[in-house]
Amino acid sequence: MVQSENACPELQSGLACTEPASKSTAQPGLVVGVGGAGQSLVTHMAQQAVCGLTFAVVDTNAEALHQCPLPRRVQIGAQLTGGCSAGGDPGLGRAAAEQDAAVLQQLVGSASLVFVVAGLGGGTGTGAAPVVARLAREAGARVLGLVTLPFEWEGSRRLAQAQAGLEHLQAAADGLLCLPQQMLVRMMAPETPVPQAFLRSAELLSSALQGLARLARCTRRFGADFADLARVLQASGSSSVFATAETQGANRARELPDRLLANPLLAGGHALAEATDVLVSFAGGPDLTVSQVEYVMSQISRHAERAHLIMSVAIDEQFTDRLAVMLIGCCGDAGPAARHPMGSPQASHAAPTATTAAPGLDGYLLDPEQRERPPSRFVAPPPELSEAQKRELLLRQTAGTARRRLRSRWHQGQLPLEIISRGRFEKSEPTIYRGQDLDVPTYIRRGVPLN
Numbered sequence: 112m113v114q115s116e117n118a119c120p121e122l123q124s125g126l127a128c129t130e131p132a133s134k135s136t137a138q139p140g141l142v143v144g145v146g147g148a149g150q151s152l153v154t155h156m157a158q159q160a161v162c163g164l165t166f167a168v169v170d171t172n173a174e175a176l177h178q179c180p181l182p183r184r185v186q187i188g189a190q191l192t193g194g195c196s197a198g199g200d201p202g203l204g205r206a207a208a209e210q211d212a213a214v215l216q217q218l219v220g221s222a223s224l225v226f227v228v229a230g231l232g233g234g235t236g237t238g239a240a241p242v243v244a245r246l247a248r249e250a251g252a253r254v255l256g257l258v259t260l261p262f263e264w265e266g267s268r269r270l271a272q273a274q275a276g277l278e279h280l281q282a283a284a285d286g287l288l289c290l291p292q293q294m295l296v297r298m299m300a301p302e303t304p305v306p307q308a309f310l311r312s313a314e315l316l317s318s319a320l321q322g323l324a325r326l327a328r329c330t331r332r333f334g335a336d337f338a339d340l341a342r343v344l345q346a347s348g349s350s351s352v353f354a355t356a357e358t359q360g361a362n363r364a365r366e367l368p369d370r371l372l373a374n375p376l377l378a379g380g381h382a383l384a385e386a387t388d389v390l391v392s393f394a395g396g397p398d399l400t401v402s403q404v405e406y407v408m409s410q411i412s413r414h415a416e417r418a419h420l421i422m423s424v425a426i427d428e429q430f431t432d433r434l435a436v437m438l439i440g441c442c443g444d445a446g447p448a449a450r451h452p453m454g455s456p457q458a459s460h461a462a463p464t465a466t467t468a469a470p471g472l473d474g475y476l477l478d479p480e481q482r483e484r485p486p487s488r489f490v491a492p493p494p495e496l497s498e499a500q501k502r503e504l505l506l507r508q509t510a511g512t513a514r515r516r517l518r519s520r521w522h523q524g525q526l527p528l529e530i531i532s533r534g535r536f537e538k539s540e541p542t543i544y545r546g547q548d549l550d551v552p553t554y555i556r557r558g559v560p561l562n
């Protein structure tokens with residue numbers, strides 16, 4: 112059900128969607144928060160007044176929806192959960208979304224660009240976000256995910272659920288940007304209250320949303336486009352790093368790299384050292400100069416020597432005398448991307464990869480050649496094994512350990528040592544304690560066999 116501020120406060124499934132369904136009246140961009148974290152993240156994003164975007168939230172939890180200040184609220188799975196949350200069960204979250212797929216289709220149907228926002232690890236966001244993404248793509252929208260992963264202290268089950276949800280969302284969307292919330296721990300003082308940490312997540316993802324929206328939508332843009340963005344985001348999975356910075360005034364280009372690298376997610380630039388792809392998206396006014404871009408790029412490339420740099424410049428009158436940069440780095444583990452390439456069955460209109468990207472881009476790319484990349488020093492992802500293969504591997508390992516233990520017992524022997532002399536203690540009085548001569552080595556006194 113889609114709920115507007117004026118609609119009946121009683122949330123019911125099947126209310127008419129308040130948005131037009133026609134693509135000719137396409138919304139500039141729709142941001143959909145799914146689940147509890149999705150709601151609070153999107154509420155924060157909506158307060159940042161990102162132009163050209165509209166906001167909506169989707170949840171199983173009717174009470175949480177009632178408290179959400181945004182006008183466009185959609186309750187899903189009322190018949191399955193009775194208006195409660197999915198209780199941490201992503202299967203239930205997914206079923207809830209499937210049950211109300213028609214309403215969700217109405218919600219996303221007229222958007223050309225959809226951002227799906229969720230905190231992964233619980234039930235609704237983890238299960239329903241991939242369904243929302245899939246429906247949006249099927250309706251012809253370009254879809255990007257913006258998600259968080261749980262803190263480690265939330266437990267291994269949540270982390271595993273989040274990881275599975277991440278892969279589903281990655282398969283359903285054109286790309287996603289992921290913020291592992293555990294990274295916030297090292298950015299904050301130990302006594303930081305949890306709501307403060309959540310607020311920091313919201314700020315980081317809000318600024319990423321602004322950068323992504325600019326890159327995806329700006330018509331006066333040079334260089335990398337949505338296809339490049341999608342490729343970098345698809346390849347990065349949970350291993351991407353991102354940062355945004357904005358400066359103003361005559362010194363804006365000089366100040367920008369420092370401000371960007373001060374972002375704790377970049378760890379002073381160290382996080383870029385291993386990156387194989389770095390996308391740098393500029394937003395500037397018509398007064399943006401070549402030397403300003405060159406300076407910022409030269410500073411970034413000093414920290415990302417191994418990376419393939421991809422650049423995009425968006426020109427917007429509102430950025431006159433201002434400069435904003437969004438940086439996304441990934442470590443080139445094509446992992447889930449390779450497993451779910453953009454031409455996957457779910458992809459109804461897969462965006463082209465960089466090699467098939469729009470002709471004419473090359474002139475703007477700093478490194479347009481698809482040169483061979485240096486081998487990554489990242490630890491390779493574990494191989495994908497079937498259950499039977501895992502069992503066999505486990506059996507072999509266990510058998511190996513047992514054999515090693517047995518072998519070491521068989522080879523245990525005793526060296527034929529005999530005390531013939533007490534060495535320099537020969538002439539001295541023996542040190543007898545509880546009937547034992549302490550000048551005799553302990554292993555001999557105790558009869559410990561040596562190999």
Ligand SMILES: Nc1nc2c(ncn2[C@@H]2O[C@H](COP(=O)(O)OP(=O)(O)OP(=O)(O)O)[C@@H](O)[C@H]2O)c(=O)[nH]1
Nearest residue numbers: 146147148196197198199230232233234235236309
């Ligand atoms: N940044 C941020 N993260 C949150 C917030 N609430 C929860 N999270 C994170 O998001 C994960 C999922 O929690 P929720 O969004 O509450 O779960 P849900 O999707 O509503 O799922 P159910 O309540 O089980 O139906 C948690 O494990 C947290 O890591 C929040 O307000 N802000």
Ligand SMILES: [Mg+2]
Nearest residue numbers: 146147172196
């Ligand atoms: Mg919830």
